[in-house]
Amino acid sequence: MKAWKLYLTLICVCGMALTQASAQCYQTKDNGQKFGPDSAKCVENLSLYSEYYKQNNMEMAQKPWQEAITNCPRSSQNLYIHGPSILKYAIKKATDPKIQKKLVDSLMCVYDKRVEYFGKKGYVLGRKASDYYTLTRDSEGAYAMFKECMELEGNETEAIPLVYYFQSACDLLSKEKLTKEDVLGLFQSIGNVIDYNLKKDPNDKNYQAAQENVEKIFVNCSGIADCGAMIGIFGPQFDSKVDDLDWLKKVAGLLDRQKCQDSPLFFKVVDAIGKKERSATVFRMLAGLAAGKGDCTTAIKYLQDAVEMEEDATQKAKDLLSIAKCYANQKQFGQAKSYALRAASTKSGWGDPYISIAEWCAASSSSCGDNECLAKAGYWVAVDFLTKAKSVDGSVASEANEKISKYKQYFPNNEDCFFHGIKEGDEVEVGCWINEKTKARF
Numbered sequence: 001m002k003a004w005k006l007y008l009t010l011i012c013v014c015g016m017a018l019t020q021a022s023a024q025c026y027q028t029k030d031n032g033q034k035f036g037p038d039s040a041k042c043v044e045n046l047s048l049y050s051e052y053y054k055q056n057n058m059e060m061a062q063k064p065w066q067e068a069i070t071n072c073p074r075s076s077q078n079l080y081i082h083g084p085s086i087l088k089y090a091i092k093k094a095t096d097p098k099i100q101k102k103l104v105d106s107l108m109c110v111y112d113k114r115v116e117y118f119g120k121k122g123y124v125l126g127r128k129a130s131d132y133y134t135l136t137r138d139s140e141g142a143y144a145m146f147k148e149c150m151e152l153e154g155n156e157t158e159a160i161p162l163v164y165y166f167q168s169a170c171d172l173l174s175k176e177k178l179t180k181e182d183v184l185g186l187f188q189s190i191g192n193v194i195d196y197n198l199k200k201d202p203n204d205k206n207y208q209a210a211q212e213n214v215e216k217i218f219v220n221c222s223g224i225a226d227c228g229a230m231i232g233i234f235g236p237q238f239d240s241k242v243d244d245l246d247w248l249k250k251v252a253g254l255l256d257r258q259k260c261q262d263s264p265l266f267f268k269v270v271d272a273i274g275k276k277e278r279s280a281t282v283f284r285m286l287a288g289l290a291a292g293k294g295d296c297t298t299a300i301k302y303l304q305d306a307v308e309m310e311e312d313a314t315q316k317a318k319d320l321l322s323i324a325k326c327y328a329n330q331k332q333f334g335q336a337k338s339y340a341l342r343a344a345s346t347k348s349g350w351g352d353p354y355i356s357i358a359e360w361c362a363a364s365s366s367s368c369g370d371n372e373c374l375a376k377a378g379y380w381v382a383v384d385f386l387t388k389a390k391s392v393d394g395s396v397a398s399e400a401n402e403k404i405s406k407y408k409q410y411f412p413n414n415e416d417c418f419f420h421g422i423k424e425g426d427e428v429e430v431g432c433w434i435n436e437k438t439k440a441r442f
Contacts (some may be wrong), residue, residue: 028113034318036072046076052322053082058089069110075246080114083107091135104135122152126161133164139171150189155196157205162190163213170221180224180233187218188253199312206416227260235265248273250287261288280310284319296326315346333360334433344392351393354401358385361434362407368432373420376412377430380438383407414442 035042045068052061065086094100109127115121118254129145132138146165151155169186172178194214197207219225234251241247248269255266270285287302303323310316317419324339337357344353358381363377383404390400414424417440422428426440 019119028069029071030073032074033379034072034074036075038071042075045071046079049082050078051106053086058086058185061086062090064329069113074138077114077118080118081130083110084127088131088135104132107131107135116162122149123156125149125160126153126158130161130164134166137171139168140177143168143172148327150193155193157193158211159197159204162193162210163217166190167215167217170217173222173224178228180222183221184196184224184230184233184254185250187224188250188257190214191253191257199314225258227255227258227263228259230254230258231263231265238268240267242272245273245276248276249281254286257287261285262292278305278309280315280319283309287322291326293432296329300326301423312326312386313345317343317350317353320346321356324353328360329440333364334435336431349392349402351389351396354385354389354392355396355403356381358403358407361385362410364433366411368430368434371416371420373412373417374430375423376410376416377428377438377440378434379407379410379412380428380441381430381434384436384438411442417442 029037029422031037045064048064049061049068052064061082065079065083068075069083073079078288084107087103088101089111091100091103091107094103108128108131111124111131115124125145126149128140129149132145133142136142142164146161146168149161150165155235166183169178169183173183191211191214192209194207197204198211201207225231230251232255237247252266252269252273255261255263255269260266267289270282270289273282274286279436281292283302283306287299287306290296290298290302293391303319303326307316307319307323310319320339320343324336324343327336327339337360340353340357344350361378361382366375368378369375386400386404386407390397417423422440424440424442427437428440429437
């Protein structure tokens with residue numbers, strides 16, 4: 001109980017709304033100097049609390065941290081970085097709801113003071129709002145903070161606040177304080193931030209987790225995730241919004257994300273965008289519409305336009321592989337192979353294009369040899385490409401190994417090849433579109 005009294009001595013509860021970063025929190029002995037009026041005492045308290053904090057001894061860290069943040073609030077940003085952990089420990093230990101509430105108020109004030117002394121308002125707001133939401137479940141108050149955070153941080157918004165932001169929006173939708181259109185728009189905006197960061201680093205586990213969690217929340221968010229609901233919301237608005245490019249892009253993105261590309265509304269929206277803007281994204285969507293109708297020729301044309309305009313290497317490579325697959329669907333395997341190899345060279349360390357080529361080699365092997373040995377030699381080449389795939393991209397190793405095991409069953413046998421003068425280890429040239437040299441193996 002002594003520790004909680006110590007905290008309550010420190011705190012003057014905010015007299016303004018918690019969502020306001022300028023709220024008056026607690027009195028400090030701030031004389032404008034970094035180490036306050038008693039620099040020696042300040043340094044001593046900083047050292048003491050830091051040592052206890054490193055040991056994860058929040059109980060002992062409390063008093064010197066309190067002394068430091070009160071008497072020399074400018075001394076170290078770590079006071080405000082570590083402070084939330086110390087206060088959340090106190091909140092967890094407290095049993096009196098009134099004390100818990102005051103400690104939560106104190107935590108919010110620590111975030112406000114961090115902004116006051118060290119700036120980075122948008123970043124700090126994300127941390128503040130996340131703690132506020134998880135500790136209070138006050139969706140409305142948290143939502144306002146998250147909104148300001150994202151307005152300030154944009155694509156740099158941290159992953160965890162994005163998840164809680166969307167959850168708070170869904171809470172408010174269930175209370176009829178936000179509309180379905182509001183939440184759908186937010187889903188698209190948050191998705192854009194996550195996509196931006198995953199393009200920068202596809203292996204970023206924080207944004208990967210955020211993507212997964214936001215999508216899980218979306219599926220369970222008051223019936224807004226299905227195509228029918230979105231079409232019901234946006235369909236009647238189309239005629240009045242047909243000249244609003246931002247609205248068209250938002251709706252197209254949502255319908256595309258939820259795989260509603262076969263809806264008439266998606267076609268109308270993408271067509272309207274295409275009349276106003278030439279961009280890789282638009283051409284990609286138009287290609288998707290054409291492919292959905294089985295018109296690969298038109299899809300290829302749009303994808304080629306997308307490749308020309310796309311600046312992101314990863315997306316360009318994906319578009320090239322999509323072109324390759326369209327050609328493969330038309331049995332134009334030579335063109336398919338050419339585009340797949342372009343995709344592989346555009347995005348280094350990517351195994352998917354080699355796996356696709358391997359599949360095509362296996363599928364058309366029988367038509368690329370004029371005898372019983374060479375008619376199966378395409379499987380040798382297929383395995384070569386699968387081996388290449390897993391050598392450059394460990395993430396496809398399991399799939400590649402599974403296909404290697406399957407294709408080995410179709411290798412030509414020793415007797416068939418011996419009759420045609422081909423022995424183990426001989427170099428064999430496989431003809432037609434495959435046009436590769438490989439080693440005979442049985």
